[in-house]
Amino acid sequence: xxxxxxxxxxxxxxFVGHLDFMRTLQKLFRRAGIPVAYSEGFSPHxxxxxxxxxxxxxxxxGDYLDMQLTHAFDKGELASLLAKANQAAPPGVRFxxxxxxxxGETAGMAAVAASxxxxxxxxxxxDAGILQAFMDQEQILVLxxxxxxKSKEQDLRPGILAFDLEDGKLHMTLATGSVFNIKPxxxxxxxxxxxxxxxxxxxxxxxxxxxxxxxxxGKLVPL
Amino acid sequence: xxxLRLSDEILMHLxxxxxYIGNEPNMVWKSPEExxxxxxxxxxxxxxxxxxxxGLSILYNQxxxxxxxxxxxxxxxxxxxxxxxxxxxxxxxxLESQQDVRSFDLLGFTVQYEMSYTNILQILDLSKIxxxxxERTPEDPVVxxxxxCTYNPEPLADFVDFFYIGEAEVAFDQVLDLYKQNKExxxxxxxxxxxxxxxxxxxxxxxxxxxxxxxxxxxxxxxNHPKAKSRIQKRLVVDLKGLDFPLDPIVPYIKPVxxxxxxxxxxxxxxxxxxxxxxxxYRPVRxxxxxxxxxxxxxxxxxxxxxxxxxxxxxxxxxxxxxxxAEHLVDSCGQEHVNLSLPSLRIDSMSLSLMEKVQxxxxxxxxxxPEAGSQRMRDVINKGLTExxxxxxxxxxxxxxxxxxxxxxxxxxxxxxxxxxxxxxxLSQKIVDCYHHIPKEQRNGPVSVVVSTSFxxxxxxxxxxxxxxxxxxDFLSKQRLLNGRINKKRIKYNSHDAQTSVLEGxxxxxxxxxxxLVLAAYRNGAVFDAWTEHFSxxxxxxxxxxxxxxxxxxxxxxxxxxxxxxxxxxxxxxTKKFLWEEYERAVNAHTTPNCMVDCVHCGAGVFKGxxxxxxxx
Numbered sequence: 148x149x150x151x152x153x154x155x156x157x158x159x160x161x162f163v164g165h166l167d168f169m170r171t172l173q174k175l176f177r178r179a180g181i182p183v184a185y186s187e188g189f190s191p192h193x194x195x196x197x198x199x200x201x202x203x204x205x206x207x208x209g210d211y212l213d214m215q216l217t218h219a220f221d222k223g224e225l226a227s228l229l230a231k232a233n234q235a236a237p238p239g240v241r242f243x244x245x246x247x248x249x250x251g252e253t254a255g256m257a258a259v260a261a262s263x264x265x266x267x268x269x270x271x272x273x274d275a276g277i278l279q280a281f282m283d284q285e286q287i288l289v290l291x292x293x294x295x296x297k298s299k300e301q302d303l304r305p306g307i308l309a310f311d312l313e314d315g316k317l318h319m320t321l322a323t324g325s326v327f328n329i330k331p332x333x334x335x336x337x338x339x340x341x342x343x344x345x346x347x348x349x350x351x352x353x354x355x356x357x358x359x360x361x362x363x364x365g366k367l368v369p370l
Numbered sequence: 371x372x373x374l375r376l377s378d379e380i381l382m383h384l385x386x387x388x389x390y391i392g393n394e395p396n397m398v399w400k401s402p403e404e405x406x407x408x409x410x411x412x413x414x415x416x417x418x419x420x421x422x423x424x425g426l427s428i429l430y431n432q433x434x435x436x437x438x439x440x441x442x443x444x445x446x447x448x449x450x451x452x453x454x455x456x457x458x459x460x461x462x463x464x465l466e467s468q469q470d471v472r473s474f475d476l477l478g479f480t481v482q483y484e485m486s487y488t489n490i491l492q493i494l495d496l497s498k499i500x501x502x503x504x505e506r507t508p509e510d511p512v513v514x515x516x517x518x519c520t521y522n523p524e525p526l527a528d529f530v531d532f533f534y535i536g537e538a539e540v541a542f543d544q545v546l547d548l549y550k551q552n553k554e555x556x557x558x559x560x561x562x563x564x565x566x567x568x569x570x571x572x573x574x575x576x577x578x579x580x581x582x583x584x585x586x587x588x589x590x591x592x593x594n595h596p597k598a599k600s601r602i603q604k605r606l607v608v609d610l611k612g613l614d615f616p617l618d619p620i621v622p623y624i625k626p627v628x629x630x631x632x633x634x635x636x637x638x639x640x641x642x643x644x645x646x647x648x649x650x651x652y653r654p655v656r657x658x659x660x661x662x663x664x665x666x667x668x669x670x671x672x673x674x675x676x677x678x679x680x681x682x683x684x685x686x687x688x689x690x691x692x693x694x695x696a697e698h699l700v701d702s703c704g705q706e707h708v709n710l711s712l713p714s715l716r717i718d719s720m721s722l723s724l725m726e727k728v729q730x731x732x733x734x735x736x737x738x739x740p741e742a743g744s745q746r747m748r749d750v751i752n753k754g755l756t757e758x759x760x761x762x763x764x765x766x767x768x769x770x771x772x773x774x775x776x777x778x779x780x781x782x783x784x785x786x787x788x789x790x791x792x793x794x795x796x797l798s799q800k801i802v803d804c805y806h807h808i809p810k811e812q813r814n815g816p817v818s819v820v821v822s823t824s825f826x827x828x829x830x831x832x833x834x835x836x837x838x839x840x841x842x843x844d845f846l847s848k849q850r851l852l853n854g855r856i857n858k859k860r861i862k863y864n865s866h867d868a869q870t871s872v873l874e875g876x877x878x879x880x881x882x883x884x885x886x887l888v889l890a891a892y893r894n895g896a897v898f899d900a901w902t903e904h905f906s907x908x909x910x911x912x913x914x915x916x917x918x919x920x921x922x923x924x925x926x927x928x929x930x931x932x933x934x935x936x937x938x939x940x941x942x943x944x945t946k947k948f949l950w951e952e953y954e955r956a957v958n959a960h961t962t963p964n965c966m967v968d969c970v971h972c973g974a975g976v977f978k979g980x981x982x983x984x985x986x987x
Contacts, residue, residue, distance in 0.1 A: 159374055162387040163623040171623055174395070174675030177706070185707055204382050235675070237395045237623075351379055 148219045149248040157206040158239030165200040179235035184215040198255030198359055199323055209358035211370045213255045255370055258361040259324050261308055264331045266317040269351035275312050277342045282310055303329055375468040384450050388624045389417040392465035395621040399466050400440040406550045409433055410464045410474040412444040414489035420445045422628035425480055429538050431616035439546050442466035446489045455496050462496035471497035477511040481519040484877035485900035491892040503531050508559055521651050522830040522937035525877055527575035528885035535571045536605030544569055567597040571605035580882050586923055588934040603941040608979035610658045615666055618673040630678035631670040633663055639684035640965035644752045644956050647829035648684055651942045656980035660691045664698050671706050680711040687716040696724050717763035722770055735774035736767050743793030749959040750785055765804045773814045781848045782826040782840035785957055791848045795855035802860045822864040825871035829878050830937045833952035838928040839875040842868045869907050875925035881936035890916045945973035
């Protein structure tokens with residue numbers, strides 16, 4: 148049986164990179180006695196995967212992992228599993244919800260279609276007007292360099308699903324996944340360039356992920 | 371959760387920001403207001419090294435158990451952060467509270483290797499604590515140090531307010547109690563150091579004067595305070611039964627060099643290898659009871675979530691109950707998907723059958739440490755290993771499916787001749803031949819033999835403490851000879867840096883004057899000397915010139931029986947008489963039985979514990 152856990156990664160642990168964070172989770176699950184299944188083979192490892200790895204420095208209150216459990220669980224057991232995991236979790240990591248995945252449901256990593264972020268800028272470098280003008284562009288072209296070293300233009304505009312300014316913070320929902328993936332930092336630097344911020348200026352900002360989404364009946368729903 | 375001391379902008383530009391954020395699982399955090407004594411313990415190297423050290427974890431556990439004291443960690447900032455701290459004038463901070471090191475009551479260093487001495491100065495410097503003990507003010511922490519290198523404390527005497535000689539469990543609590551009492555009394559820094567003179571095992575350098583003869587050797591070493599003892603006896607836990615052990619150690623986020631739980635089997639070593647300082651200073655051997663270890667192992671698995679457990683000791687095969695312990699661990703660890711690692715085993719049929727049970731033979735390599743190539747040389751160092759043992763072990767290992775072997779040797783051992791060096795190549799070749807003697811169809815691919823040599827560094831409190839160390843040129847010619855003789859088709863050869871080994875020799879047997887050398891080297895830019903990529907001999911060469919000290923006086927000079935050695939005011943139990951007799955036996959290639967076979971009255975019996983009082987089987 149597979150379960151999907153929603154969790155946070157906030158505070159100092161934001162500086163722990165993805166691979167180290169995976170090791171941290173493995174140890175956490177062992178301390179908590181979570182019955183996560185192990186893979187076969189000579190060096191068995193815990194069978195779980197994170198839907199969309201966070202970059203170092205980015206915090207999140209809406210990350211997900213799918214885990215294979217050793218046996219079937221009911222809802223009550225799942226709640227106690229969550230409590231045990233929280234007890235063993237380091238500061239900044241909280242497991243918020245757990246749901247049992249339906250038979251044949253797409254894995255989180257493949258299902259994720261979009262992410263929403265809040266970007267906190269230290270200085271008020273943009274206003275609502277600039278943001279509106281930025282979004283009114285028909286195309287937002289960037290040069291993308293592929294693995295062979297060839298560059299190709301890509302239009303990011305269709306992947307910027309929402310972009311607002313609230314309380315001085317930028318809220319954005321961006322396409323995420325293997326087909327179309329946009330990083331919040333990319334959008335931010337395009338916006339700053341559009342706003343006329345001089346290149347090379349030290350811009351201080353913090354990125355916080357609020358939710359991951361999948362497509363369901365043509366709509367985005369939380370993973 | 372504590373606010374981090376470094377801004378996101380700084381952290382994001384560091385190679386591994388997680389070295390500086392603390393907050394790991396099992397970290398102990400206490401508000402500075404709730405305790406009377408605050409200790410910062412420092413391993414003067416980078417986080418991943420320091421977090422692999424058991425001693426630090428023991429002290430952290432011991433101090434944090436007290437409700438009136440707290441213990442926090444400090445490590446050397448890697449050069450990327452070192453640069454930022456200096457440029458932006460940010461004082462160094464401890465990981466737990468993220469507060470300035472300088473705000474602590476005590477700063478304790480664990481000194482594990484000589485090449486970390488300049489990092490001690492780096493830590494003090496970045497913390498804005500005066501480097502010289504004599505220049506510290508009431509606002510500075512009292513700086514103390516312990517660990518194997520402090521059995522010769524003299525090269526660090528200028529920088530350290532007091533040394534704790536021996537195992538922390540015995541009297542470190544007393545050290546904290548005295549601090550607290552002195553603080554309550556409103557006593558001065560000096561008052562505290564004087565009060566420490568009542569504690570056995572504490573050495574306060576400022577209460578001793580050294581005078582030198584014209585030839586540079588020591589004329590006298592005398593206390594200058596009525597309470598200062600003329601001999602400092604090391605502290606040692608006589609009976610390890612029921613001894614507190616850290617069962618919920620911190621679990622680092624980033625991978626430390628040893629990413630695993632450790633179970634300490636025993637302290638000391640009965641083998642009596644004559645080059646080995648640990649084998650002498652940690653005498654006598656004291657075993658931990660099997661029941662304690664089994665319970666500790668279970669708790670460690672539950673509390674850390676690590677997937678590997680390592681047994682630590684100086685020679686694991688000598689643990690009397692290794693077999694039942696390993697069986698228990700294989701059983702309980704197997705259920706929990708925990709791998710067992712067994713370093714420091716002598717390779718024989720028993721250990722091989724044990725290793726087959728716990729390791730994947732096809733993936734692991736076996737390590738042999740014959741230390742010397744010829745039998746004569748192995749007898750000189752009292753290794754207690756014959757060529758038959760070595761080749762028998764290798765053959766048995768190859769027959770069990772291993773095909774990768776690592777061999778460790780030393781070059782420059784006392785009385786070494788060129789034929790002893792050549793014997794290293796010959797012995798290595800014989801091991802390769804052992805592999806080819808097993809039938810082709812039983813072989814597991816081609817054999818891989820890696821030979822590594824280090825250069826011998828005479829250490830205090832060993833029978834070789836009087837020896838002249840080889841000069842750099844001798845080391846290099848021996849290295850060249852060996853390199854030319856090794857059959858490179860089957861054997862890979864690695865060697866240490868000769869220059870580093872000579873410097874290590876100077877620092878290991880240095881006297882108080884060597885402190886000025888360390889300081890000058892640090893001022894010249896030396897730091898992270900243990901890291902090949904950071905070691906710069908230029909900084910040290912210049913320091914020798916600036917201080918007028920001659921490296922060869924410390925490294926390449928043979929000492930006489932009569933000479934006052936800089937460290938001999940420390941009493942490790944093992945007597946100078948015994949060490950000298952061992953030295954004489956060594957040069958004649960006479961071996962000495964190990965403690966399990968016969969007592970040779972080394973002096974460690976004075977502690978009335980461990981193997982010294984147990985009946986011999």
